[in-house]
Amino acid sequence: MVAILLLPIAFIPLLGYAVAATRAAAVDPEAGPPPWAPSGRLLADGFWTALAVLLVIAPFAIALNPLSGLIAQAHLWHVSDRALSNLYANIAAGFILALPWGLLMLLLMPHATMRFATSGNPMDLFDFAAAVQGVGHDFATWNLAAAAIVTAWAIGLAGAALLCVGLLPGVFYAILVSAHAAAALHLKAANSPAR
Numbered sequence: 001m002v003a004i005l006l007l008p009i010a011f012i013p014l015l016g017y018a019v020a021a022t023r024a025a026a027v028d029p030e031a032g033p034p035p036w037a038p039s040g041r042l043l044a045d046g047f048w049t050a051l052a053v054l055l056v057i058a059p060f061a062i063a064l065n066p067l068s069g070l071i072a073q074a075h076l077w078h079v080s081d082r083a084l085s086n087l088y089a090n091i092a093a094g095f096i097l098a099l100p101w102g103l104l105m106l107l108l109m110p111h112a113t114m115r116f117a118t119s120g121n122p123m124d125l126f127d128f129a130a131a132v133q134g135v136g137h138d139f140a141t142w143n144l145a146a147a148a149i150v151t152a153w154a155i156g157l158a159g160a161a162l163l164c165v166g167l168l169p170g171v172f173y174a175i176l177v178s179a180h181a182a183a184a185l186h187l188k189a190a191n192s193p194a195r
Contacts, residue, residue, distance in 0.1 A: 013038065015053070016046030018175045022117035025183030033176050049113065052125040056108060060101045068093040106146045107135060114182040134185065145181035152177030 017034075020042060024034040072089035079085040111134035115124035124130075135142045152174040159170025 012046035012050050013042055014046065014171075014175070015049040016042035016044070018179055019045040019049055019113060019117050021176055021179035022113055022182045025180045026114065026118055026186040029180065029183060033179075045116075048116070048122040048125055052112060053105075053109070055126070056105055057101065060097045063097060064090070064093050067096060071096075102150075106149065107132065110142065110145055110149065110178075110182045111135065111185055114186045117182070118186055138185070141185060145184050148181040149174075149178045152181075 017036060020034045024031060068086070068089045071092050072086055076092070077085070077088055079088065108128050108131045111131040112125045112127065115127070115130065115134075116122065156170035156172075156174030159168075
């Protein structure tokens with residue numbers, strides 16, 4: 001309950017910490033995670049990252065209600081309560097849109113976050129063409145990083161099954177693994193010979 005209440009406030013610093021962890025892992029992958037210290041940079045990094053995430057989410061959020069309406073009109077289940085039927089349609093639409101949204105996030109955000117963490121330039125978060133090019137330049141490393149990110153978030157969110165006690169440590173774990181996976185993209189690019 002406390003985690004849910006603090007989510008709107010903690011979202012931006014949490015994303016800022018994810019960028020700081022990516023930056024630290026890119027500099028020294030053997031070092032531990034950076035200390036949690038509230039700062040202006042933490043909030044600024046979190047703000048820009050939240051804006052980039054919201055930009056990627058926006059088309060899917062816009063498509064949610066129309067898709068939900070189509071699913072409700074299809075009468076895929078027989079429920080006499082209209083509100084319950086609409087709820088089922090919203091859940092189905094959310095699950096249908098979750099896969100392409102997740103794939104787009106994995107395609108764009110690891111490279112964008114890595115570039116932003118190393119350069120400090122917020123425009124790197126919004127250079128989606130460069131992110132796609134980064135995937136094309138080293139698909140194998142991106143594929144391993146994406147697998148690590150997906151696995152970490154699956155394990156981290158499974159902590160919610162422990163009556164939400166494990167949710168915060170699980171999300172923290174997923175952020176650290178995601179940061180190291182994104183930093184691996186930077187390390188691979190830095191160690192690659194120029195073509």
